[in-house]
Amino acid sequence: MSTSKKVPWPNLGVPGNLLPASLADRQLDHIERMVRTIVRANPAGPVHGMDQGYWESRLRALVNENNLVAVQQHRVQRLLQDLAQRARPNAFNRTAA
Template sequence: MNGTNKPPPAQRGRRPANLVDSQLAHLESMVQHVTRGDAVSVLVTLDHEYWEKRVRVLEETHELIASQRKRIIKLLDQLGSEAQMKQRRRTAA
């Protein structure tokens, strides 16, 4: 293999996309639960920062296809919106 066929350094060692869907489904379920506001107390301590970190790790460690990237973006948007709403509630109180 010559040097021109190597993937960029950021993509070397990434896991295949077919391993992501079940993990994305779990993250989508948990983020939906946490952002709904009725999460049990155990999950409350796992705030948006925790879930964002989990999503980012998945994004950084796997070769994603377009539909998976869209799901990642949607999750990050949900978490960002939740963080903004919590911040507004804190400043209003």
């Protein structure tokens, strides 16, 4: 029988143990594409069970696991704003009465 040692997962809460920012770009690209597609396709409902909470949790995990640079942090903030706007689509389409 062969046994393999499990490599412990790094303590991601410690700044020195965060993953490099370069690894976050691919995830950010994917989340941006998905959020934009969802917002354009169906602004009123979730797509395949991946609702606003799902995408927000993906973004939180990305922030907590990676040492993001300023540009990436800005992308995350913009995505969170897009998700918030999608949650209340009528807030921006109201006209003064």
